[in-house]
Amino acid sequence: MSLTAADIAEIARLLDESKFSSLSLEMGGFKLRIRRDGGGWAAGPVLEAEPQAGAPSAAPAQEAPSAAASAQAGAGEVDVPAPLLGNFYSAPRPGDPPFVEIGDTVSEDTTIAIIEVMKLMNPIRAEVSGTVVAILAENGSAVEEGQALIRVKVG
Numbered sequence: 001m002s003l004t005a006a007d008i009a010e011i012a013r014l015l016d017e018s019k020f021s022s023l024s025l026e027m028g029g030f031k032l033r034i035r036r037d038g039g040g041w042a043a044g045p046v047l048e049a050e051p052q053a054g055a056p057s058a059a060p061a062q063e064a065p066s067a068a069a070s071a072q073a074g075a076g077e078v079d080v081p082a083p084l085l086g087n088f089y090s091a092p093r094p095g096d097p098p099f100v101e102i103g104d105t106v107s108e109d110t111t112i113a114i115i116e117v118m119k120l121m122n123p124i125r126a127e128v129s130g131t132v133v134a135i136l137a138e139n140g141s142a143v144e145e146g147q148a149l150i151r152v153k154v155g
Contacts, residue, residue, distance in 0.1 A: 077153050079149075081148055085142075089113060089114045098135075100135075101132065113137075128154060130153050133152065
């Protein structure tokens with residue numbers, strides 16, 4: 001898969017309209033990082049392309065749940081945040097059962113959802129072990145980076 005000029009323009013537009021200052025994509029053995037230069041786009045985006053040897057790389061590591069999201073969770077509970085901007089899907093395909101439901105036990109490597117970005121489906125992992133106590137994003141909805149997707153009671 002290759003990015004067209006229209007794809008790059010759309011990425012830049014989405015970044016301009018968002019609060020984000022960078023974007024990282026990893027696919028097909030290729031890594032692309034775009035970041036604002038000096039806090040704005042005046043000098044244009046800075047692109048770094050790094051070919052990756054071997055098989056396509058795994059999804060980027062996710063950050064721990066944010067303090068703001070965790071503040072709304074009860075004692076012993078954490079919110080699993082969206083690692084990127086995109087459309088949230090709770091199941092692999094329409095009509096399929098969801099990846100997780102309230103009451104399900106998850107481990108750090110459990111896939112809890114998919115976030116679609118520019119036709120790329122990105123599996124989202126729980127990154128925590130415990131029991132799902134809430135689904136916080138609506139299936140098919142647009143989510144922002146850091147937005148809470150599910151709440152897990154750790155343990």
